Amino acid sequence: MIEAELRRQERTPAWLARRINCERTNIYYIFRQQSINTDMLMLISRALGVDFFRLYSDSLGSGERKNS
Numbered sequence: 001m002i003e004a005e006l007r008r009q010e011r012t013p014a015w016l017a018r019r020i021n022c023e024r025t026n027i028y029y030i031f032r033q034q035s036i037n038t039d040m041l042m043l044i045s046r047a048l049g050v051d052f053f054r055l056y057s058d059s060l061g062s063g064e065r066k067n068s
Contacts, residue, residue: 003031005050019047 006016013027020043030036030044045052 001052001055002036002044002048005048009048011048016044016047020044 006013013031014024017024017027020040030040036044041052
């Protein structure tokens, strides 16, 4: 979902890395992971202006688990 949102906003992994103060290669690592640290998800949510926590919790109500 993070990678898809980044593309939707026409942003690059380098842009996100600068916004959350990490290396660009870490962004690609995040894309490949099945889970994410909540602190990191908060930073990414703020950088992209998207509440990924809400998106995930909404999927709990429908019985689905959305992949990151």
